[in-house]
Amino acid sequence: TPFNFPGMIPLWMCGPAIATGNAFIIKPSERDPSVPVRLAELFIEAGLPEGICQVVHGDKEMVDAILDHPAIGAVSFVGSSDIAHYVYNRGVANGKRVQAMGGAKNHGIVMPDADLDQVVNDLAGAAFGSAGERCMALPVVVPVGDDTAERLKAKLIPAIQALRVGVSTDAEAHYGPVVTAQHKAKVEGWIQTCVDEGGELIIDGRGFKLQGHEEGYFIGPTLFDHVTTDMESYKEEIFGPVLQIVRAANFEEALALPSKHQYGNGVAIFTRNGHAAREFAARVNVGMVGINVPIPVPVAYHSFGGWKRSAFGDTNQHGMEGVKFWTKVKTITQRWPDGSPDGGNAFVIPTMG
Known part of the structure; x- marks a missing residue:
C-alpha cells in the first residue's frame, strides 16, 4: 500500500x-x-x-x-x-x-459558463491538498478559450498566494510537507523541467522555508500557464503542489486532452450546461468522471479504479x-432423484418435459 x-x-x-x-x-x-x-x-x-x-x-x-x-x-x-x-x-x-x-494526471476542464469562484475554491483544495501527493489530485486545469483562461488565472493567483503551508498541528494550514527529502528534490526538479520546456512560471514554490522548520520537506504552491502537451512535465505525474494550466481553444480540444493522455484515473468538468456535461462524461476516455466535483472519488459502495496506465487488471477496488x-464464482448443478429405487434412466440430459 x-x-x-x-x-x-x-x-x-x-x-x-x-x-x-x-x-x-x-x-x-x-x-x-x-x-x-x-x-x-x-x-x-x-x-x-x-x-x-x-x-x-x-x-x-x-x-x-x-x-x-x-x-x-x-x-x-x-x-x-x-x-x-x-x-x-x-x-x-x-x-x-x-x-x-x-498514477494519474487528472484534468479539470473549465467551460466558459463555469462558476469561476467555485472552480478556484475547488482547485485550491484539489490541486494542493495533501501537498498534491494523491492520485486523485487535480494538477492540470484546462480553461476553454483564452478569455476563460485569463479570467481564471486572475482569480487563481491571489487564491494560491493565500494558501498556508504548515505542520500537521497547525489547524490553519492547508497542506504540509512532502514525504521525503528525495521527493522534495524530485518535485522541484519537475518545476525546473517545466520552466526549461517553456512553461510560464506564475508562482514558484521552490525555496519555501517554514519558520522553525527550515529543514522540513516543504514546497510552496506552484502555478504554471501555457503548458503544452509535448512537455514531459505535462506527460508525467509530478505528485506535488504544482498546478499546470493547459489552454484549449474549444470543447473538442479540451475533451481530447485527458482522453489521449497516458493516464486515465479521474477527470472533472466545470460547467452550468447539462448537455456539455453529459457529452463530456459519455465520451471522455477516463475511468472516473466528476461534474462540478473536483475529486471524483466514488463513495465506498461504488468502486475506485482508473483506465489506461492508471490501472492494471479488470476489477476495481x-x-x-x-x-x-476477493471471491471466486462456483457453479453447482444439482439433480435430486424422485425417490424410485431404480432411479430411472440416467443416460439422458434433464429437460423441462
Missing part, C-alpha cells in the same frame, strides 16, 4: 477480503509503516483471530516474495504506474489474480467490485 493513505487504502483491501473469508497480508510503504501495524492491532482487539490479518515490512524483496509465494492467491496494489505494471505482470505470471492501481475480486 502507498505512503499517502496508510489507513484508508489498506482498509479498502483487507476489509472486503477478510469479510469474504480470506486471510490477508498487508505490506505497507516503508516510508510510513506504523498505521497499518496499528490497524492490525485493532483488528485483534476487536476479536479477529490472530493470523487472519498480518503485516510484513520490507522493500522490493518482500514484494517479490509475496508475488512469488504459491499460497497467495490474489494481490491488490496502489502506487506508481511503473511499479503497478511490474506487480501486475509478475503476479499474473505466477497465476495470481491481481489488481494494480497506478472496494464496493461490490472489491467483493468480486
Whole structure:
C-alpha cells in the first residue's frame, strides 16, 4: 500500500477480503509503516483471530516474495504506474489474480459558463491538498478559450498566494510537507523541467522555508500557464503542489486532452450546461468522471479504479467490485432423484418435459 493513505487504502483491501473469508497480508510503504501495524492491532482487539490479518515490512524483496509465494492467491496494489505494471505482470505470471492501481494526471476542464469562484475554491483544495501527493489530485486545469483562461488565472493567483503551508498541528494550514527529502528534490526538479520546456512560471514554490522548520520537506504552491502537451512535465505525474494550466481553444480540444493522455484515473468538468456535461462524461476516455466535483472519488459502495496506465487488471477496488475480486464464482448443478429405487434412466440430459 502507498505512503499517502496508510489507513484508508489498506482498509479498502483487507476489509472486503477478510469479510469474504480470506486471510490477508498487508505490506505497507516503508516510508510510513506504523498505521497499518496499528490497524492490525485493532483488528485483534476487536476479536479477529490472530493470523487472519498480518503485516510484513520490507522493500522490493518482500514484494517479490509475496508475488512469488504459491499460497497467495490474489494481490491488490496502489502506487506508481511503473511499479503497478511490474506487480501486475509478475503476479499474473505466477497465476495470481491481481489488481494494480497506478498514477494519474487528472484534468479539470473549465467551460466558459463555469462558476469561476467555485472552480478556484475547488482547485485550491484539489490541486494542493495533501501537498498534491494523491492520485486523485487535480494538477492540470484546462480553461476553454483564452478569455476563460485569463479570467481564471486572475482569480487563481491571489487564491494560491493565500494558501498556508504548515505542520500537521497547525489547524490553519492547508497542506504540509512532502514525504521525503528525495521527493522534495524530485518535485522541484519537475518545476525546473517545466520552466526549461517553456512553461510560464506564475508562482514558484521552490525555496519555501517554514519558520522553525527550515529543514522540513516543504514546497510552496506552484502555478504554471501555457503548458503544452509535448512537455514531459505535462506527460508525467509530478505528485506535488504544482498546478499546470493547459489552454484549449474549444470543447473538442479540451475533451481530447485527458482522453489521449497516458493516464486515465479521474477527470472533472466545470460547467452550468447539462448537455456539455453529459457529452463530456459519455465520451471522455477516463475511468472516473466528476461534474462540478473536483475529486471524483466514488463513495465506498461504488468502486475506485482508473483506465489506461492508471490501472492494471479488470476489477476495481472496494464496493461490490472489491467483493468480486476477493471471491471466486462456483457453479453447482444439482439433480435430486424422485425417490424410485431404480432411479430411472440416467443416460439422458434433464429437460423441462
